Every structure is written in C-alpha cells, then in structure tokens.
Amino acid sequence: MGERVRAAVSGSAFEVGIARLIEVTVSDGVSQLGRDGDTIDAMLRVADERLHRAKHEGRNCVIAA
Numbered sequence: 001m002g003e004r005v006r007a008a009v010s011g012s013a014f015e016v017g018i019a020r021l022i023e024v025t026v027s028d029g030v031s032q033l034g035r036d037g038d039t040i041d042a043m044l045r046v047a048d049e050r051l052h053r054a055k056h057e058g059r060n061c062v063i064a065a
Helices: 002-010 040-056
Strands: 013-015 022-025
Touching: none
Parallel strands: none
Antiparallel strands: 013 022
C-alpha cells in the first residue's frame, strides 16, 4: 500500500502561482503490530525510524523492513 501511494503521488505536480509547478514525492516508514506484547508506541517508533531512514536514503521511497 505504501508503494502504491508513493508511486501515485511521485508522478504529480501541483500548480503554485502563475506558471509555477512543484513536483511532490513521498517517503514512507511502514510498521505493523503482529507479535504478542507489541504496543502501539513501539509500532509508531519503528515506523518513525523507518521514515527517517527513507529520507536519509534519498527520499521518494518506502522502507518497510
């Protein structure tokens, strides 16, 4: 799902003002709950770490593992 969103947005440009386009990209950090004892806080921390990694690795990508 993260990759589909990234691909859909990364091909878009938005008009800002007169004759000025801004291209948009998406970086995602993906995590999930799945193991006994997992907490929402832990899941969000992992997703945040992956988001920062995606930005550091060049942006416009999805890091899920």
